[in-house]
Amino acid sequence: xxxxxxxxxxxxxxxxxxxxxxxxxxxxxxxxxxxxxxxxxxxxxxxxxxxxxxxxxxxxxxxxxxxxxxxxxxxxxxxxxxxxxxxxxxxxxxxxxxxxxxxxxxxxxxxxxxxxxxxxxxxxxxxxxxxxx
Numbered sequence: 001x002x003x004x005x006x007x008x009x010x011x012x013x014x015x016x017x018x019x020x021x022x023x024x025x026x027x028x029x030x031x032x033x034x035x036x037x038x039x040x041x042x043x044x045x046x047x048x049x050x051x052x053x054x055x056x057x058x059x060x061x062x063x064x065x066x067x068x069x070x071x072x073x074x075x076x077x078x079x080x081x082x083x084x085x086x087x088x089x090x091x092x093x094x095x096x097x098x099x100x101x102x103x104x105x106x107x108x109x110x111x112x113x114x115x116x117x118x119x120x121x122x123x124x125x126x127x128x129x130x131x132x133x
Contacts, residue, residue: 009033016133
């Protein structure tokens with residue numbers, strides 16, 4: 001049985017801060033994005049999820065793969081992992097909470113303890129490369 005959750009995430013940095021989201025009823029922040037649906041490519045998932053969560057349009061031709069990260073899945077049984085394939089991309093519109101998203105926030109590395117385990121790994125990478133302050 002495959003215990004890996006396949007997710008696609010959008011990395012949107014601005015002045016050393018990263019756009020993060022918090023779903024209703026959750027106490028941690030996640031990078032915007034979500035699970036792939038059957039038959040979807042990475043870009044299909046990215047554009048659909050970001051439109052659903054933030055009501056903005058990703059411009060697929062500008063998408064760049066940043067990295068793929070794996071960690072224990074937050075809120076799941078021990079041994080369940082999440083694989084997060086991350087992209088940067090330009091967008092049209094202004095991000096606003098939509099669907100299950102209750103709040104969006106611009107986080108810095110100081111907020112690392114407030115994000116999911118896989119996002120902590122991504123925060124570490126972005127901080128080490130000077131992109132996240």
